[in-house]
Amino acid sequence: MTKREIIQAAYGDYWEKVKTYVDENGHLDVHWWTINEINIPFYRTGFGSRLPKSLLGIENNNDWVKIESIDSFPKDPVLCITCIFLEGTSYKIGSSRNRTPDDLLRMWQNAELTHYKIIESKPPIY
Template identity: 70%
Template sequence: MNLSPKDLGFDEVTECEVHCEFWRPIQLKGIENNNEWIKIESLDSFPQKTILCITCIFLEGTGYQIGSSRTRTPDDLLRMWQNAELTHYKVIDSNPPIY
């Protein structure tokens, strides 16, 4: 196809990740791992220990709502999922690096 980001109206510096001849819009960064969001589809999707996480519910037709970041037990998350209060969660690193 041999088109550059500029040919398609993207600013290569601010809107794209460029790796040799491959590039993509920067808005797609993290798409490989869903930006670390975990979709709850079964009981296997729950963590085995208490975690610090952000919770989220996707409401059809209205977008989504993100809850606050809190420490939650697997039982908390299970109850929320069973009550249709939760569809996804994202683990927060409770010990971020200091630099």
């Protein structure tokens, strides 16, 4: 599904009524809408702004990079975990490993990869 389709699904039957007041990340401007008329659990995300709880993390896709073209790949080898969406909302997450851009490209071309998430290794503090 696309980001927009996920946002529409979060609003469900209310989408047609609220779509004019929803931004690209799913935030609803409630200055123009009575929030009590919408029966969806929301987070308050600012003065006059609400986000359906199901969309928490949508701004950065929970740190996952969706591969849409060859430009989506990192330029250098990275420690990452991989993910492939199978059907609908089912998916399979791989183990964390060092991957080169060529590894990721091959996996994507073989339909073994739809997303990856870079793991930033931080040294211990003590």
